[in-house]
Amino acid sequence: MADTETPQPLTLTTEIPPVVARLRSTFDSGRTKPISWRRAQLRALRRMLTEERPTWEKALKDDLGKPALEAHTTEIGYVVNEIDHTLKHLASWLRPKRVGVPMSLAPAKARWVREPLGTVLIISPWNYPVNLALAPLVGAIAAGNTAVLKPSELSPATSRVMTDLLPRYLDTEAVAVVEGGVPESTALLEERFDHIFYTGNSAVARIVMAAAVKHLTPVTLELGGKSPAVVEPGVDLATTARRLAWGKFTNAGQTCVAPDYVLAIGDTAQGLQRELAAAITEMFGSDPQASPDYGRIVNERHFDRLSALLDSGEVVAGGRGERESLYMEPTVLGGVDPDSPVMAEEIFGPILPVITVPDLDAAIRFVKERDKPLALYGFTDSEATKRRLITETSSGGVGFGLPIAHLAVPDLPFGGVGESGMGAYHAEASIDTFSHVKPVLDKSLALDTMRMAYAPISQFKEKVIRRIS
Incomplete structure (x- = not known):
């Protein structure tokens, strides 16, 4: 079982700003945007879970006494299924969506596209330390972001395995793990992220939200309550x-x-x-x-x-x-x-x-x-x-x-409401969480149908505008 004492931090707080800067530089380079990169990272994450299954099972046993089958169904296999479902549907989820254009703007085309947010922070809890760290990571990667993971110090064996294995399988310039307790979490929250995804209790959630306000960072809070x-x-x-x-x-x-x-x-x-x-x-x-x-x-x-x-x-x-x-x-x-x-x-x-x-x-x-x-x-x-x-x-x-x-x-x-949280994830909802939906209007310059809207406005123009708008 996990000790009651917080383990010695394995990430120095002074190392955190360079880590975040490195990941932001990677995102700015455009490296994470191609769907080929996203798919490759998801497949690598899947290999890590399946090839290292005994290592993960032992860590979950050490931290929580979790039986092997339960570790499979609620943790390892759960995330593998999330990856498989995401790989199957990712292209359709990312496809631009066409929408209609009102008569007043015709002829024109309109659509909305998803773009990744940037560099995101995922703070995960101890009770499902594989599932609740890596399932959000699936969404972050699938949406094209770079990500910092902060696993719980109360599940130290799983945290250590995550720190050891993720760099062996995933792009280290795009995904990083920060270990430690309150000082390390505090240092992370001082940094500017493009989204913070927190799973845990409402007391810490309020600290996370207060920190996010400084940079106007959007947050997803997966909390709890008395169900x-x-x-x-x-x-x-x-x-x-x-x-x-x-x-x-x-x-x-x-x-x-x-x-x-x-x-x-x-x-x-x-x-x-x-x-x-x-x-x-x-x-x-x-x-x-x-x-x-x-x-x-x-x-x-x-x-x-x-x-x-x-x-x-x-x-x-x-x-x-x-x-x-x-x-x-x-x-x-x-x-x-x-x-x-x-x-x-x-x-x-x-x-x-x-x-x-x-x-x-x-x-x-x-x-x-x-x-x-x-x-x-x-x-x-x-x-x-x-x-x-x-x-x-x-x-x-x-x-x-x-x-x-x-x-x-x-x-x-999956997500809460009120005191039980805000925002949601899993499958396409994860893409929504870790993306910005950008509206795009495309109107040709070849035929200037907007002349009717330009000043000066005659009685005839006003009559037409009122009719079509």
């Missing part, structure tokens, strides 16, 4: 529980879109809690600590934070842990008071509170009274309920019948 799961009476509680347990306890609950709490409508809470306990045993056995399919908490500070939340309700399942090995059992809490500590902040760990509400109106009201979450999940057989959850609540994304999986749909943009 609710609404469960209606009449649904298959066994299947619902298995899917909730899968979504919640993947990566030991350290997932930004994991179900944070359950709103059990009517009399569903007791039955759901029994099924959740059964699902945990079915997935991880009677001793999840011995399961090869269950991860660990990232460090002691987060373990202590999570342990303090266990008294917020009745322990229905789990509730045990071992600080030395950073193991916390998959836990379900019943009878949770909405004002209890576990409901005061994003849990970001393997604790699932269940709250009883009388009806759908109360569930919707409960969600709306709080910050907008990164995701909202509904377990219902009613299309009317689905429509209400979509139209009457606001969240980064919505999933019915299955949590967290909307991220695996390549063409669905």
Whole structure:
């Protein structure tokens, strides 16, 4: 597991300005703009992930106790799929788009083209240290930018592998990795970038935005929040529980879109809690600590934070842990008071509170009274309920019948709203994020049809202009 102490920084803060200047010079040279360069870099990134798969898996095991299959599905294989999808569609995404021209400007042609922004900064978190660093990088490269990656110091093994491997596979004049902690991040934010892409918590996001203001740098903020799961009476509680347990306890609950709490409508809470306990045993056995399919908490500070939340309700399942090995059992809490500590902040760990509400109106009201979450999940057989959850609540994304999986749909943009973030990425949405859409109007000089608009304006000209404009 990662240490609680910040590792010795491996990038000197004095090295950061020359790194950014080098990448900006590369971008200014036009080197990254041809689609051939972009495709070559994406293929090289893919080779790095597939050829060095055991190295990545070991680093993820060291940092988070992440099982090999989970490392594949949520990290390495996920980014490979993102690359493959991008390579398949990149030419069509980059193709200029023709638009119509009003009669007042005819004859003329109009289109919009995408151009890369320049040099971008990607600051990634510790919980999915491969996915959340390299998936944004796929978009940055595909859009034709140069990029600085700043991996989290709380996942030091993955950060070190990234620093070692990226220069072996990618263009070192276009992509750089800066390691370190707060001083290095602060030094990076002093530099002028053309876009900053930050994934993490809202407190640091505010620091990032404040730094970006100095250079009027646009930002994408992928944050988090308390993503609710609404469960209606009449649904298959066994299947619902298995899917909730899968979504919640993947990566030991350290997932930004994991179900944070359950709103059990009517009399569903007791039955759901029994099924959740059964699902945990079915997935991880009677001793999840011995399961090869269950991860660990990232460090002691987060373990202590999570342990303090266990008294917020009745322990229905789990509730045990071992600080030395950073193991916390998959836990379900019943009878949770909405004002209890576990409901005061994003849990970001393997604790699932269940709250009883009388009806759908109360569930919707409960969600709306709080910050907008990164995701909202509904377990219902009613299309009317689905429509209400979509139209009457606001969240980064919505999933019915299955949590967290909307991220695996390549063409669905992923992002938050309000306190859960701003901007989006994945597939074509990543191209949008890391590009400027430039409008182009092309009107020939051969026939000056604009004479009608030139002064002096006669009554006849005014009549024509009013008619066609």
